[in-house]
Amino acid sequence: AQRVTQPEKLLSVFKGAPVELKCNYSYSGSPELFWYVQYSRQRLQLLLRHISRESIKGFTADLNKGETSFHLKKPFAQEEDSAMYYCALTGRGSARQLTFGSGTQLTVLP
Amino acid sequence: GAVVSQHPSWVICKSGTSVKIECRSLDFQATTMFWYRQFPKQSLMLMATSNEGSKATYEQGVEKDKFLINHASLTLSTLTVTSAHPEDSSFYICSARDRRQGSSPLHFGNGTRLTVT
Numbered sequence: 001a002q003r004v005t006q007p008e009k010l011l012s013v014f015k016g017a018p019v020e021l022k023c024n025y026s027y028s029g030s031p032e033l034f035w036y037v038q039y040s041r042q043r044l045q046l047l048l049r050h051i052s053r054e055s056i057k058g059f060t061a062d063l064n065k066g067e068t069s070f071h072l073k074k075p076f077a078q079e080e081d082s083a084m085y086y087c088a089l090t091g092r093g094s095a096r097q098l099t100f101g102s103g104t105q106l107t108v109l110p
Numbered sequence: 111g112a113v114v115s116q117h118p119s120w121v122i123c124k125s126g127t128s129v130k131i132e133c134r135s136l137d138f139q140a141t142t143m144f145w146y147r148q149f150p151k152q153s154l155m156l157m158a159t160s161n162e163g164s165k166a167t168y169e170q171g172v173e174k175d176k177f178l179i180n181h182a183s184l185t186l187s188t189l190t191v192t193s194a195h196p197e198d199s200s201f202y203i204c205s206a207r208d209r210r211q212g213s214s215p216l217h218f219g220n221g222t223r224l225t226v227t
Contacts, residue, residue: 043221044154045218086153097159098144098156100146100154100155101153103153
């Protein structure tokens, strides 16, 4: 079974401060990990995926297989980063459906 | 970019009636679409995987006779909530993957807020 855990439902940081959204997963094989973001009144959209190893909007996430984690980080948070963030995992099966974490609501304070 | 259109955005229906929700991929074809349900302040839960031209695959605990899924074409999947009850009130979201890009991420619709009175 695959599972994604986001331990923090709410996270508040001040503008300019570093932010880290935690994500841990459980999967027996080699998963593919994603971070999705949902801004207020907008649809869910992909933020980044671990296989791309890229930085989007200043966010990065490194897959740590030893710790089964995929934490999302940004060195200097901006107010426009306030949103709901979902960590998600997909296996290698033919359907490749996503399993989502419970989400973390990030609020960046001025 | 790839767009998934979901309709309606919200619907209110009476208990016992059926409601159909459409999910369309506007500029790409999708052999597989996914239907999720989200309760307030909870995560998205996968309900079923919709496969074009074949039966949907339902997750454990999801009643296939209650949540009818039809994926008649490469750009359209529908979810029909039959004989809706207040406990079916929820936020339903569909997603789709471009068939040309096997490893591409999913594109999501805006969701449908269903309220059953």
